[in-house]
Amino acid sequence: MNNIFIIGVGLIGGSFALDIKTLYPTCTVFGIDNSEKHIEEAIQLKVVDQSANFEDLGKADLVIVAIPVDATLAVLPKVLDFVSDQTIVFDAGSTKEDICDVVRTHPKRRNFLAVHPIAGTEHSGPKAAIRNLFKSKTNIICEVEETAFKLQEKALKLFADLGMRIRYMNPKAHDKHIAYVSHLSHISAFMLGKTVIDKEQNERDIFDMAGSGFASTVRLAKSSPAMWAPIFKQNKSNVIETLDEYIDNLKHFKQLMEDSDFQAVYDEMEKTNHIKDILNGIQ
Amino acid sequence: MNNIFIIGVGLIGGSFALDIKTLYPTCTVFGIDNSEKHIEEAIQLKVVDQSANFEDLGKADLVIVAIPVDATLAVLPKVLDFVSDQTIVFDAGSTKEDICDVVRTHPKRRNFLAVHPIAGTEHSGPKAAIRNLFKSKTNIICEVEETAFKLQEKALKLFADLGMRIRYMNPKAHDKHIAYVSHLSHISAFMLGKTVIDKEQNERDIFDMAGSGFASTVRLAKSSPAMWAPIFKQNKSNVIETLDEYIDNLKHFKQLMEDSDFQAVYDEMEKTNHIKDILNGIQ
Known part of the structure; x- marks a missing residue:
């Protein structure tokens, strides 16, 4: 070449x-x-x-x-x-x-x-x-x-x-699966960043309390909107599907908390803990 | 000592x-x-x-x-x-x-x-x-x-x-603010992990497609449920408040996508991009 x-x-x-x-x-x-x-x-x-x-x-x-x-x-x-x-x-x-x-x-x-x-x-x-x-x-x-x-x-x-x-x-399978393991992560990070920044407008001290866990979870919110808006546009239906499932899972978790069912809250986290083994293959 | x-x-x-x-x-x-x-x-x-x-x-x-x-x-x-x-x-x-x-x-x-x-x-x-x-x-x-x-x-x-x-x-201010910059990040990561794992039960190949962005965003889902369930219990009302705001932001983002208003999707991300400057102080 x-x-x-x-x-x-x-x-x-x-x-x-x-x-x-x-x-x-x-x-x-x-x-x-x-x-x-x-x-x-x-x-x-x-x-x-x-x-x-x-x-x-x-x-x-x-x-x-x-x-x-x-x-x-x-x-x-x-x-x-x-x-x-x-x-x-x-x-x-x-x-x-x-x-x-x-x-x-x-x-x-x-x-x-x-x-x-x-x-x-x-x-x-x-x-x-x-x-x-x-x-x-x-x-x-x-x-x-x-x-x-x-x-x-x-x-x-x-x-x-x-x-x-x-x-x-x-291409169809690619777009469907990548919505879960990449596109959703970006929205989750952007909206987490937004939620905390919105709060911070009144509470200047809040970021002083943020640690490496927060930094890791919102890292992708630094990504380029010029790159990501067109991705969400082209993969609209798949991304909306992942958002629906993510929002449902968050609402369910919130409901368990409202019901003070902290055993179930524990179980939800425990079931997801084996993400450890999955992630070992990534980093 | x-x-x-x-x-x-x-x-x-x-x-x-x-x-x-x-x-x-x-x-x-x-x-x-x-x-x-x-x-x-x-x-x-x-x-x-x-x-x-x-x-x-x-x-x-x-x-x-x-x-x-x-x-x-x-x-x-x-x-x-x-x-x-x-x-x-x-x-x-x-x-x-x-x-x-x-x-x-x-x-x-x-x-x-x-x-x-x-x-x-x-x-x-x-x-x-x-x-x-x-x-x-x-x-x-x-x-x-x-x-x-x-x-x-x-x-x-x-x-x-x-x-x-x-x-x-x-203590009151601590518990309120830490819900935003720490407790919510953990739930966001756990539920992201759950959403993707639930999908993966049928689709074994999905994690092969995951990159470092996904790994970073779900990292906290490896955390100990024995530590976190009691935190959520003790900080219940603050954490529920952050979850409400986070879910509202995700729903709003989804609505913009459903409306195909990708300029607004871009603006949402662009407004959150200055998290860069905030995070520079953390890591």
Whole structure:
């Protein structure tokens, strides 16, 4: 691979760029971003080598589309219009159904691989790019059979070099399950942050009392709204389903407390405690 | 200080013991615990020097009561019955109103300091005890004026040696605010864990998709139900208030999604984003 294009030089695109430059030192990494400031920052931080335009995509061996999922719906077909038959293009979006749909009948559909690397932090922008972000992380690939075999191989080689483990899934199942293990966590954190901040407007001392438990639980409330609002829009029905279940569970817990049934409160927590074993596999 | 008694040799009591043994190497640290196994473990791990009984408390210079808050209500008056006039006793419970109430008219009330160190992890038992757990952490002291001045000084010296920063508060305000910044976070994490685990019973692959964001948000769901059920019981009305507000915020967010008002969804998150600045002060 000689010419690698990163569309969206933020946390995800920038972190891919940094590792790619280490793995394939002879390649040139081009950055495309609609923020001139981000491109300049990315070049200055040596996240990418140089700036580029869509017209340059013809010479690309690999294109990574790492922008908010609403922008992906507009940009991805345009990228496929520009690339050559030998180019592999993959996205990194947290939704897969709408993205797969938008290129379903594109003449270059077989140049595209639908990818969701389960990796990230709550930070954003080129400064948030870090090395080894993808190491040992799960990478979900959807509709792999729709991608040309020879081009799949190029992407899979990169994922293997990055140390990722691959899971294959259909876009519908991806969007349904990711709503539970990722999208709901973000709403839970944002609303926890909101609940406490609303209180704090009158009670300035409250955050002095906050410890590392609170910090951990609301960490995701630092995430970028520009990234997350489009995800919730594209995964609306699944996310609403998880919210319904979450709200029901909270109401049930509250009812047990109102009934002063603290044995049942204990049991609720005890039943969930085995999340320990589940989480051991994650961190 | 020569003889220091730790009642409850778990995460909090054990962590105090470890630091105290480093700070005051000539003292003897005695452990009292209703679990014989925990006492043996604590001695083996050199968390405490030896086992003791309530009858030995007469020789104590300092007693730390670090047990679930329901047990504290029963044990604390008994401890005060046994100690000498020169002994300072403090607790470490996450509720303060009921605990202050139970000793309000005790003849040795002035030997007691009501304390809540904002420190801990999601682990429990003697094995969870770690050094420097309290360093740079907030320590909330309630009703300080009810404690004999000379005895306060002993405890404050220890907290200063541990590197803690002190905040004074009345028990009512403590319980109200801590419900927001600590108790609610735990319920939010437990119910998030429950929501996802309930789903997982049918969908085994779901946790393969979970990343560090999910792990961080549900971390507190590993916490001990034996510690937390009594906290929720003692802080029932405050916790129910926070749950009401949290559930209302989640329902409002869901409503915005149902209305497809994703600009408002964006704004909700954007308004909460400044939690960044608030959290910078915590971790």
